[in-house]
Amino acid sequence: MNDHRYQTGKNNLEKMNDNGFKRLKKSLDDIAPDLVRFVVEFPYGDIYSRSGLDLKSREIATVAALTALGNAQPQLQSHIEGALNVGCTREEIVEVIIQMAVYAGFPASINGITAAKKVFERLDDGK
Amino acid sequence: MNDHRYQTGKNNLEKMNDNGFKRLKKSLDDIAPDLVRFVVEFPYGDIYSRSGLDLKSREIATVAALTALGNAQPQLQSHIEGALNVGCTREEIVEVIIQMAVYAGFPASINGITAAKKVFERLDDGK
Amino acid sequence: MNDHRYQTGKNNLEKMNDNGFKRLKKSLDDIAPDLVRFVVEFPYGDIYSRSGLDLKSREIATVAALTALGNAQPQLQSHIEGALNVGCTREEIVEVIIQMAVYAGFPASINGITAAKKVFERLDDGK
Amino acid sequence: MNDHRYQTGKNNLEKMNDNGFKRLKKSLDDIAPDLVRFVVEFPYGDIYSRSGLDLKSREIATVAALTALGNAQPQLQSHIEGALNVGCTREEIVEVIIQMAVYAGFPASINGITAAKKVFERLDDGK
Amino acid sequence: MNDHRYQTGKNNLEKMNDNGFKRLKKSLDDIAPDLVRFVVEFPYGDIYSRSGLDLKSREIATVAALTALGNAQPQLQSHIEGALNVGCTREEIVEVIIQMAVYAGFPASINGITAAKKVFERLDDGK
Amino acid sequence: MNDHRYQTGKNNLEKMNDNGFKRLKKSLDDIAPDLVRFVVEFPYGDIYSRSGLDLKSREIATVAALTALGNAQPQLQSHIEGALNVGCTREEIVEVIIQMAVYAGFPASINGITAAKKVFERLDDGK
Numbered sequence: 001m002n003d004h005r006y007q008t009g010k011n012n013l014e015k016m017n018d019n020g021f022k023r024l025k026k027s028l029d030d031i032a033p034d035l036v037r038f039v040v041e042f043p044y045g046d047i048y049s050r051s052g053l054d055l056k057s058r059e060i061a062t063v064a065a066l067t068a069l070g071n072a073q074p075q076l077q078s079h080i081e082g083a084l085n086v087g088c089t090r091e092e093i094v095e096v097i098i099q100m101a102v103y104a105g106f107p108a109s110i111n112g113i114t115a116a117k118k119v120f121e122r123l124d125d126g127k
Numbered sequence: 128m129n130d131h132r133y134q135t136g137k138n139n140l141e142k143m144n145d146n147g148f149k150r151l152k153k154s155l156d157d158i159a160p161d162l163v164r165f166v167v168e169f170p171y172g173d174i175y176s177r178s179g180l181d182l183k184s185r186e187i188a189t190v191a192a193l194t195a196l197g198n199a200q201p202q203l204q205s206h207i208e209g210a211l212n213v214g215c216t217r218e219e220i221v222e223v224i225i226q227m228a229v230y231a232g233f234p235a236s237i238n239g240i241t242a243a244k245k246v247f248e249r250l251d252d253g254k
Numbered sequence: 255m256n257d258h259r260y261q262t263g264k265n266n267l268e269k270m271n272d273n274g275f276k277r278l279k280k281s282l283d284d285i286a287p288d289l290v291r292f293v294v295e296f297p298y299g300d301i302y303s304r305s306g307l308d309l310k311s312r313e314i315a316t317v318a319a320l321t322a323l324g325n326a327q328p329q330l331q332s333h334i335e336g337a338l339n340v341g342c343t344r345e346e347i348v349e350v351i352i353q354m355a356v357y358a359g360f361p362a363s364i365n366g367i368t369a370a371k372k373v374f375e376r377l378d379d380g381k
Numbered sequence: 382m383n384d385h386r387y388q389t390g391k392n393n394l395e396k397m398n399d400n401g402f403k404r405l406k407k408s409l410d411d412i413a414p415d416l417v418r419f420v421v422e423f424p425y426g427d428i429y430s431r432s433g434l435d436l437k438s439r440e441i442a443t444v445a446a447l448t449a450l451g452n453a454q455p456q457l458q459s460h461i462e463g464a465l466n467v468g469c470t471r472e473e474i475v476e477v478i479i480q481m482a483v484y485a486g487f488p489a490s491i492n493g494i495t496a497a498k499k500v501f502e503r504l505d506d507g508k
Numbered sequence: 509m510n511d512h513r514y515q516t517g518k519n520n521l522e523k524m525n526d527n528g529f530k531r532l533k534k535s536l537d538d539i540a541p542d543l544v545r546f547v548v549e550f551p552y553g554d555i556y557s558r559s560g561l562d563l564k565s566r567e568i569a570t571v572a573a574l575t576a577l578g579n580a581q582p583q584l585q586s587h588i589e590g591a592l593n594v595g596c597t598r599e600e601i602v603e604v605i606i607q608m609a610v611y612a613g614f615p616a617s618i619n620g621i622t623a624a625k626k627v628f629e630r631l632d633d634g635k
Numbered sequence: 636m637n638d639h640r641y642q643t644g645k646n647n648l649e650k651m652n653d654n655g656f657k658r659l660k661k662s663l664d665d666i667a668p669d670l671v672r673f674v675v676e677f678p679y680g681d682i683y684s685r686s687g688l689d690l691k692s693r694e695i696a697t698v699a700a701l702t703a704l705g706n707a708q709p710q711l712q713s714h715i716e717g718a719l720n721v722g723c724t725r726e727e728i729v730e731v732i733i734q735m736a737v738y739a740g741f742p743a744s745i746n747g748i749t750a751a752k753k754v755f756e757r758l759d760d761g762k
Binding site for chain 3: 532540547550583
């Protein structure tokens with residue numbers, strides 16, 4: 001019934017962070033397959049497919065929010081990778097995270113930069 | 128000693144949200160004038176003056192983070208106004224806030240939209 | 255395309271808290287109608303319709319979470335009303351909220367009880 | 382003087398999650414023995430002994446809150462085990478955690494499911 | 509059974525913020541009298557009575573935490589008053605709250621200063 | 636231009652936690668050197684150099700806030716070490732962290748004590 005939403009989500013994930021999604025699916029598919037499906041359908045099918053804001057701005061918003069919340073390191077790393085995939089430069093990502101020191105404090109910003117460093121190093125190592 | 132940083136901050140505030148800053152200054156200048164000065168010097172002098180990310184993307188990041196944190200309504204309203212001042216459309220701001228339902232939950236998103244509605248109505252009323 | 259999900263969500267809202275939804279819809283429909291639709295489709299259409307956990311337990315979980323997060327008073331009040339509508343007693347709701355003192359601190363619990371008091375008084379006044 | 386509260390707490394812990402408490406006690410008893418005692422006396426002695434809400438509903442509330450807060454993984458794992466011990470099924474626990482995507486965002490829900498998976502695997506391995 | 513803890517708590521409240529407690533009791537005694545009793549017994553009876561840290565330092569810690577959490581304005585105002593009652597100066601309280609800009613961001617700090625301003629004005633008005 | 640602020644910050648860091656800062660600098664200097672500089676200039680140059688509150692009280696405030704926020708373990712450990720360096724006893728630090736059970740819940744307090752234990756053990760091992 002929701003084939004269209006699922007397919008739209010899959011298409012967006014392929015552009016944004018397909019490896020991240022495959023890791024998520026592999027990790028959660030035996031315990032909560034419907035949560036995996038909801039991730040495809042709602043964020044990627046319903047939200048990231050919306051016009052009105054480009055994907056690059058959407059990933060800037062997500063990296064900002066996850067840095068500020070400070071309790072979702074795996075997802076922050078995934079979205080830093082996603083931000084690169086949709087056209088953000090490393091410098092732009094670092095700027096977003098530094099800026100969060102103002103709104104969520106220096107520890108959140110420092111821990112966000114540490115996440116970015118891990119992602120950049122992983123990519124440089126070709127993993 | 129920090130005249131340069133303060134002046135840079137003031138210049139950015141004039142572009143971004145001078146009325147918001149004037150309200151802040153009026154409200155806090157008798158009790159914590161140094162906090163008011165720090166707001167000019169650090170976020171607006173040091174951070175928003177940085178190259179590497181345009182002001183529009185910076186305000187998208189801030190609106191996203193404040194919506195997600197959910198405990199800073201006055202500042203969220205100020206930055207929604209700031210986002211408009213640096214070139215975001217109302218539609219783009221609404222999109223950022225809707226997207227936060229994914230990362231911080233529907234209540235945070237709904238309360239963010241309520242903040243946007245207040246700002247838009249205030250502007251439409253010419254206040 | 256998502257008629258079924260929307261209709262399922264509407265049916266659940268009628269059982270759970272139709273007045274709360276009408277207030278939300280009235281408040282947000284001019285600025286973010288799609289967020290209103292997402293509220294019907296995802297939480298009420300996809301989640302609250304799932305088997306595997308009864309609605310009473312689901313509302314206990316939601317009241318607990320919103321009390322602990324402490325930054326979503328309107329939604330907490332709505333779900334306290336929703337919990338009553340699906341069969342929770344006032345005493346049970348008060349117990350959930352008191353228990354949150356252990357996990358989120360006394361201020362979150364006290365502010366949660368204040369929310370419950372407002373809801374109970376509103377209902378006793380026949381509003 | 383608080384022998385009664387301590388004994389009540391110990392009795393509840395034996396029903397709910399005695400192994401979890403023993404790990405806590407072993408870990409903290411040399412540095413903060415009074416905090417360990419407070420855990421027995423206040424949450425388990427004063428709160429979980431209250432009538433007005435059954436233990437199963439109490440653990441659902443706690444699992445929901447800890448998933449939503451997202452910054453207390455060890456305690457979330459302990460209470461997932463506690464929830465099983467007082468009669469929740471694995472399916473019910475998974476449902477509570479999936480539901481938190483609505484109120485605290487998908488990252489909190491995904492990280493909660495990861496915690497549940499660790500607990501279930503540990504139990505299946507007979508540890 | 510817990511007369512001693514309750515009496516110790518009452519004595520501490522009389523030193524620290526008896527008016528604040530009376531407001532809390534008046535507000536919550538009809539809906540959750542046990543939560544009011546727990547406030548006397550656990551924070552004020554068990555914790556604030558502990559040796560090892562003076563009351564002034566304890567209130568500095570509480571004002572810092574409530575400013576940083578940012579979702580408990582009534583309790584923050586009560587503890588600003590409590591901090592004054594156990595010997596903190598207004599300047600010290602303002603310094604603690606400004607410092608939180610570093611750890612929880614400028615919005616939390618600004619909203620904390622606004623809370624302090626309300627308390628100071630109320631006291632200056634003799635209320 | 637900000638030589639004075641940077642030098643003041645460096646001097647404070649030498650008193651407070653120079654090793655912690657060196658670790659931070661080593662970790663982030665290749666990816667976000669300006670964030671490292673901001674840490675010296677704003678928290679340590681602008682804030683910790685302020686009169687009006689002694690350094691010991693300032694570290695009590697920071698340990699309290701980071702324990703309550705619960706999402707910044709590396710920084711909490713650094714500031715526990717900093718608190719010791721400016722004259723707090725281990726007992727005082729433990730008391731601050733236990734007290735946070737009241738304001739941020741038992742999990743935050745327990746995880747804070749775990750952080751303190753790690754710091755104390757590291758120091759006892761002469762690392």
